[in-house]
Amino acid sequence: MNFLTVASLKEQAGEQALVAFIDCELQSRSQRQTKAGKPYLVLTFADATGSFNLNAWSDAPLFEAATLMKDGTVLRMDAQWTQNQYGVNAASIAWEVLTGEDLESFFAGDAATAEKQRRDWETICAFCSGVRDPRLHALADRFIADLGAKFRRAAAARKNHHARRGGLVEHVAQMMRTADLICSAYPELNRDLLITGVLFHDCGKLWENQYPERGFGQGYTLHGEMLGHIPLGIELVNKLWREVTDSPVSKDWLPLEPASETVRLHLLHLVASHHGEYAFGSPTLPRTPEAIALHYVDNLDAKLEMMKGAYAQANELADGIYEKVFPLPANLVAPLPAFDPPPPPLIAEKNEEAKGELF
Structure with a gap:
């Protein structure tokens, strides 16, 4: 089983589906409407490492289930996770309510x-x-x-x-x-x-x-x-x-x-x-x-x-260029790695000689 924290999910999820389990607490829900007038829920989930929002559409099983859940319910969710500029998405999602030792382990963080x-x-x-x-x-x-x-x-x-x-x-x-x-x-x-x-x-x-x-x-x-x-x-x-x-x-x-x-x-x-x-x-x-x-x-x-969070979550627009993440002021560019000086030639030559002696 591939278990992720909220932070690691947001770091790893991208355009390609990532199949993984995640344990998280339902923090809140807010009912909205699509442009076509259909209701949907914005669910906020959290664990010790962070939080994320997930949309539950009216024709999805999670919509009805989440309507009946109390805030503070802890779920183990199995899904195909993706992420774009609008946030985290889940397809083929299944879930169970955590109880017993699993619940205590979750609250331990x-x-x-x-x-x-x-x-x-x-x-x-x-x-x-x-x-x-x-x-x-x-x-x-x-x-x-x-x-x-x-x-x-x-x-x-x-x-x-x-x-x-x-x-x-x-x-x-x-x-x-x-x-x-x-x-x-x-x-x-x-x-x-x-x-x-x-x-x-x-x-x-x-x-x-x-x-x-x-x-x-x-x-x-x-x-x-x-x-x-x-x-x-x-x-x-x-x-x-x-x-x-x-x-x-x-x-x-x-x-x-x-x-x-x-x-x-x-x-x-x-x-x-x-x-x-x-x-x-x-x-x-x-x-x-x-x-x-x-x-x-x-x-x-x-x-x-x-x-740090933006580099982990933002889509890469081009090689080394990442999309703007609010409230930062502009697109990000990958940072310059620290200079790692090569070994002095004399040391390098001695290392080669030592390797030669082994053979």
Whole structure:
């Protein structure tokens, strides 16, 4: 049996039919109409690695079956899978509802993804433990202790990049690695502030892009819809700041410079400005070196993740040219491979001599 994850299905499926099994959770369904007025369903399926939409036409058995299914039903689907610019398609599809050990194994998640996210979580904790400013250190500790489990379930986005359970952990860990290197190149940057800003920049997504304790369907909340992750992040930072400054240890912070209120304001500015433009939802523009750095580190990781997914999914228009995938701005061109220098002639000659001696 050829079993695929959602991510591997989207990487491998193309114009030629790919016969494979896939286990996935029905996240949602939406009824639409064709131009001829016939109803059809847009079904959203997900697993630990990502999600995809599948159309169920009114004359197909899946249409009636899916109408009766509850959201959260986990299916094992066997089909001939193809993919084009409009998404994933399935022909000759058969399915069964997962139960028992198969269901528990599905909810355990893809082993490779789980291992990567475990390592990324360790990276985040290690960077936070290295923050020297005691106020920012205490704030990060409180966040991880109180909301670590919720953090580890959240996605970095609903689509486009890191749009999977645990995707926020992957995004933040990579941003921290990049921010650390940038601080080495620009030592005038406040490393403690930038690392803490990376930790909290998307913390509102714990409500905007959250997953249940069991399952891979990204839900919706009133807080996420009515406020969005930037206002939620500002509110959370302020709440946690009040809690840590009310603790007994905070009396030792009174003589520290810069003053605690200034530190809080700079951190809030990073959360508020990280989208970089009013048009993209930031209530203010980046006004400090750390805010500029955070904005570009965030944008860089998001864009490179989008490109990685686009190369895997986009149709090849010509040799090395791939069709545009939203929200990237243009068709993609295959990246230039890294230069691999040939061995020095002397080493190559010795290798040939050694081969000759064997014979």
